[in-house]
Amino acid sequence: MKxxxxxxxxxxxxxxxxxxxxxxxxxxxxxxASSGYVPEExxxxxxxxARHHAEAADKVLAEALSTAGVKTKDLKLIAFAQGPGLGPCxxxxxxxxxxxxxxxxxxxxxxxxxxxxxxxxxxxxxAVDPVTLYVSGGxxxxxxxxxxxxxxxxxxxxxxxxxCLDVFAREAGLKHKKGMPLGAAxxxxxxxxxxxxxxxxxxxGMDISLSGLLTAATTLLHKDEYRLEDLSYSLQxxxxxxxxxxxxxxxxxxxxxxxxxxxxxAANKRLQEMLRSVAEEHDTKFNVVPxxxxxxxxxxxxxxxxxxxxxxxATPVKESFVKLRWRLDKVDVPWIK
Amino acid sequence: MDKVDPQTLxxxxxxxxxFLKSWHGRKVIVKTRFPKRYRPTELDxxxxxxxxxxxxxxxxxxxxxxxxxxxxxxVDTKNAAITMEFVEGKQLKQVLPHIPRKEQQELCAEIGxxxxxxxxxxxxxxxxxxxxxxxxxEGKIFLVDFGLGEKxxxxxxxxxxxxxxxxxxxxxxxxxxxxxxxxxxxxxxxVLGEDAEKVFEKIREIERRGRYVDERKQAN
Ligand SMILES: Nc1ncnc2c1ncn2[C@@H]1O[C@H](COP(=O)(O)OP(=O)(O)O)[C@@H](O)[C@H]1O
Ligand SMILES: [Mg+2]
Numbered sequence: 001m002k003x004x005x006x007x008x009x010x011x012x013x014x015x016x017x018x019x020x021x022x023x024x025x026x027x028x029x030x031x032x033a034s035s036g037y038v039p040e041e042x043x044x045x046x047x048x049x050a051r052h053h054a055e056a057a058d059k060v061l062a063e064a065l066s067t068a069g070v071k072t073k074d075l076k077l078i079a080f081a082q083g084p085g086l087g088p089c090x091x092x093x094x095x096x097x098x099x100x101x102x103x104x105x106x107x108x109x110x111x112x113x114x115x116x117x118x119x120x121x122x123x124x125x126x127a128v129d130p131v132t133l134y135v136s137g138g139x140x141x142x143x144x145x146x147x148x149x150x151x152x153x154x155x156x157x158x159x160x161x162x163x164c165l166d167v168f169a170r171e172a173g174l175k176h177k178k179g180m181p182l183g184a185a186x187x188x189x190x191x192x193x194x195x196x197x198x199x200x201x202x203x204x205g206m207d208i209s210l211s212g213l214l215t216a217a218t219t220l221l222h223k224d225e226y227r228l229e230d231l232s233y234s235l236q237x238x239x240x241x242x243x244x245x246x247x248x249x250x251x252x253x254x255x256x257x258x259x260x261x262x263x264x265x266a267a268n269k270r271l272q273e274m275l276r277s278v279a280e281e282h283d284t285k286f287n288v289v290p291x292x293x294x295x296x297x298x299x300x301x302x303x304x305x306x307x308x309x310x311x312x313x314a315t316p317v318k319e320s321f322v323k324l325r326w327r328l329d330k331v332d333v334p335w336i337k
Numbered sequence: 338m339d340k341v342d343p344q345t346l347x348x349x350x351x352x353x354x355x356f357l358k359s360w361h362g363r364k365v366i367v368k369t370r371f372p373k374r375y376r377p378t379e380l381d382x383x384x385x386x387x388x389x390x391x392x393x394x395x396x397x398x399x400x401x402x403x404x405x406x407x408x409x410x411x412v413d414t415k416n417a418a419i420t421m422e423f424v425e426g427k428q429l430k431q432v433l434p435h436i437p438r439k440e441q442q443e444l445c446a447e448i449g450x451x452x453x454x455x456x457x458x459x460x461x462x463x464x465x466x467x468x469x470x471x472x473x474x475e476g477k478i479f480l481v482d483f484g485l486g487e488k489x490x491x492x493x494x495x496x497x498x499x500x501x502x503x504x505x506x507x508x509x510x511x512x513x514x515x516x517x518x519x520x521x522x523x524x525x526x527x528v529l530g531e532d533a534e535k536v537f538e539k540i541r542e543i544e545r546r547g548r549y550v551d552e553r554k555q556a557n
Contacts, residue, residue: 151508151511204497205501244375278375
């Protein structure tokens with residue numbers, strides 16, 4: 001880092017990952033450290049995850065600072081994910097961020113987690129004004145900028161895409177391991193699928209519904225009639241085709257010239273392939289967030305904090321309460337014209 | 338001299354291309370759903386032929402219930418092509434922003450009435466947007482694009498249908514979405530009476546389902 005370059009430290013803790021990232025005001029990512037909570041069994045237990053975050057905080061912070069080669073006194077800004085997310089997890093991150101900001105006596109800025117996924121994608125890929133498909137464990141939405149905000153054109157009517165894949169994988173007996181999320185394990189199995197099993201395909205306008213698909217796939221799984229590879233493949237093909245179809249609709253509707261794929265599920269190669277195909281068909285540029293910034297991470301929070309702060313936004317401590325259901329289209333993004 | 342191809346591409350949407358043609362002396366639209374490379378061929382074929390077969394049926398049902406829809410002339414499920422009446426007019430999406438508030442409200446109330454009649458006949462549309470509504474010279478509103486619709490009388494399906502309308506207004510006409518949607522609901526209630534209230538409650542439930550609301554006030 002150059003002397004007196006301004007830096008922002010960002011804290012992410014909306015769900016099962018606790019992340020700390022450091023970004024310069026110019027948009028260089030200097031560090032992106034994280035620690036993931038791996039449940040003993042089943043899905044995320046918010047309180048257990050929050051306990052993990054509280055215990056991991058010191059170590060992750062220290063790692064980020066040392067990777068970046070930054071001293072705490074060099075920090076100019078603290079950003080944190082203020083929502084949406086799981087209450088106990090969000091509160092843990094917010095507490096860490098507030099403590100840092102008041103100890104260092106520097107400004108605090110709360111950022112929207114969904115906005116951050118879009119912003120890190122734009123920063124890393126150079127996309128300017130894309131139609132974004134944001135797919136993760138807790139979110140599935142199609143968005144594009146128009147008049148001061150990221151508007152939501154479509155989303156899931158029930159469960160998120162990542163959640164759908166994870167629940168199926170767990171039902172199939174796959175285990176969440178460090179460095180190998182359930183979705184990745186499922187992707188591997190699906191790659192060996194040969195037979196497409198017919199499953200529900202539900203698109204409503206630019207919204208989708210995944211719960212019927214999940215139920216049908218899980219029911220077939222327990223009937224033991226099909227190879228797990230074929231079911232995994234079929235689940236992915238149906239679910240990914242649905243999100244691709246609504247992204248295409250939004251693309252035709254908004255007439256934008258870029259597509260951006262972001263969020264944890266963006267790491268899936270087959271999903272990338274489908275979206276690339278649609279983007280090409282519409283003569284638009286396809287962008288996908290790099291893998292290390294696909295899952296929840298602190299760097300995206302730090303960078304979005306920079307954008308917000310340099311455009312006049314800050315969050316006084318007394319307004320820094322977490323917002324569990326803070327929707328993307330409720331957030332002004334004054335840095336986009 | 339060779340005759341030029343007597344069909345012109347009218348619109349290329351996300352799903353289908355629409356050609357304007359002359360057929361037995363009348364102007365018709367041929368809506369063709371082309372294959373999508375991104376999904377497996379068998380899935381793609383299934384989706385296209387399903388929608389091609391359903392769209393005309395639903396349009397027909399809606400028309401019987403008093404909702405203007407194009408008359409269907411030919412259905413070719415093999416090539417996923419529907420030949421239908423050409424409705425001369427403008428997309429509501431293009432009209433709505435340029436008229437006085439009062440007229441917006443009247444049009445929206447009329448849309449609500451049409452949705453109400455359609456729901457009462459057991460049809461949900463599946464893609465209620467102002468692009469899928471055509472306003473004619475005489476002031477009649479035609480509904481098109483029933484490919485994502487279904488025969489469904491459940492409150493849930495009706496709620497989703499209206500929810501889609503609301504969100505389409507919010508994302509495309511955010512300047513006056515609230516007011517427009519209020520009038521859509523007013524028109525809807527004038528047709529469905531007490532049943533409308535159950536649907537409105539369902540819309541609120543859909544919005545509460547987690548991803549649709551900003552932070553709820555913490556109840557203590
Ligand atoms: N019968 C018709 N007559 C005139 N215009 C039509 C007719 N059907 C569709 N359109 C116009 O073409 C557009 C696209 O048709 P639509 O059926 O909605 O296909 P898509 O699935 O591509 O949206 C509509 O928004 C409407 O403006
Ligand atoms: Mg349409």
